[in-house]
Amino acid sequence: MPVVTPRxxxxxxxxxxxxxxxxxxxxxxxxxxxxPEIDCYFVSRHEDVKRVLSDHDAFSxxxxxxxAEPVMRGPILAQMTGAEHTAKRKTVVRGxxxxxxxxQIPAIRANASELMxxxxxxxRVDLLNDFGKPFAVHVTLDVLGLDRQDWERVGDWHxxxxxxxxxxxxxxxxxxxxLDCAEQLEAYxxxxxxxRRRRPGEDLISKLCTAEYDGTVMSDxxxxxxxxxxxxxxxEPADKTLALLFKHLVDHPEQLAQVRREPELLGAxxxxxxxxTPPVQLIPRQAEGDAVFAGGTVPAGATVFCMVGAANRDPxxxxxxxxxxxxxxxxxxxxxxxxxxxxxxxxxxxHQCIGAAFARAEIETVAAMLLPLLDQVRYxxxxxxxxxGLYTRGPASLWLDFTPVR
Ligand code: 2IO
Numbered sequence: 001m002p003v004v005t006p007r008x009x010x011x012x013x014x015x016x017x018x019x020x021x022x023x024x025x026x027x028x029x030x031x032x033x034x035x036p037e038i039d040c041y042f043v044s045r046h047e048d049v050k051r052v053l054s055d056h057d058a059f060s061x062x063x064x065x066x067x068a069e070p071v072m073r074g075p076i077l078a079q080m081t082g083a084e085h086t087a088k089r090k091t092v093v094r095g096x097x098x099x100x101x102x103x104q105i106p107a108i109r110a111n112a113s114e115l116m117x118x119x120x121x122x123x124r125v126d127l128l129n130d131f132g133k134p135f136a137v138h139v140t141l142d143v144l145g146l147d148r149q150d151w152e153r154v155g156d157w158h159x160x161x162x163x164x165x166x167x168x169x170x171x172x173x174x175x176x177x178x179l180d181c182a183e184q185l186e187a188y189x190x191x192x193x194x195x196r197r198r199r200p201g202e203d204l205i206s207k208l209c210t211a212e213y214d215g216t217v218m219s220d221x222x223x224x225x226x227x228x229x230x231x232x233x234x235x236e237p238a239d240k241t242l243a244l245l246f247k248h249l250v251d252h253p254e255q256l257a258q259v260r261r262e263p264e265l266l267g268a269x270x271x272x273x274x275x276x277t278p279p280v281q282l283i284p285r286q287a288e289g290d291a292v293f294a295g296g297t298v299p300a301g302a303t304v305f306c307m308v309g310a311a312n313r314d315p316x317x318x319x320x321x322x323x324x325x326x327x328x329x330x331x332x333x334x335x336x337x338x339x340x341x342x343x344x345x346x347x348x349x350x351h352q353c354i355g356a357a358f359a360r361a362e363i364e365t366v367a368a369m370l371l372p373l374l375d376q377v378r379y380x381x382x383x384x385x386x387x388x389g390l391y392t393r394g395p396a397s398l399w400l401d402f403t404p405v406r
Pocket of ligand 1: 068076078165229232233236237280282283392
């Protein structure tokens, strides 16, 4: 029975409950799906998604001016092109790789053990809401060099900003709330930026405040945009990825046992989690001219959403794509976190995620700590698994029971 009927909608409750059951028919019957209510196009084939993200002349990021800039309070990397993009991307990359990454590992460990401590004697935790969300915010604050004490406020502002970016439809009331969050975060950041300009440290904000382009430093607005860019990109997918990893391992006890025996397999488990259930499901682009695909045409000026979840399950790209298998021969763990990745969970092309190596280290570090602590890990009695989100997507909660640690 076809599920993608002429009345099929990406905005329907059925699709939101489980988009994965629609992906095969979208790819086969409506590979360029038009959504009339929001007048946007959705491409779902691996080949088409790859083309949209790689052909930067035909598909621009122009629409981020309305989709992101109002809450980012300044331009983000994905909007930039040419020499400006190369230079600023390099500065931000330096905060996420090499020495900077290695220096963050002890802080990641400290955050993980502090945040998990209260739940160990109890033997029960909601890995998403009790642990993952605060953990993701703490790690981001450390990278930026912001006060960890402020995590609740910053976390709330982050949620409002992320809601703006990841909503396909937004009521005027919610829009106001999101913009309020962004304005409050901006007001919180301005004195910090001033201070770091005077007394720079080793943190990413200091690097942004002091880096020079053509002999000048960035304005407050430019620095603010990039800080919020990093804040959202580093926080929003992290808790989801961690919870999805544990969900898959609990669902596949034999693979969980293997990862426990050989923690070196965690990289593969994370890569397969990202392929199978990408936390970022949609990547928007703007068609600069009429774009002709095998399954339809996107008219000039229209927004086209790349469906990452559908592309990663395309049988033309992966064998038995719906199977979660950390040993799949077509995974390629090492290249999964580089520009050579076959899955598209970090995007591809000029704007491919700069946090991929950091994300791997972050999730690998925390998972390697949690696995030995969570002995006999299983779903809590009565727990019903549910996912939410069309743009960024992950478990609504993940209640786990384990052997209490005295
Ligand atoms: C922050 C969607 C969480 C990015 C975004 C407006 C720009 C860009 C992304 C990812 C993940 C976020 N887009 N990171 O898809 O920086």
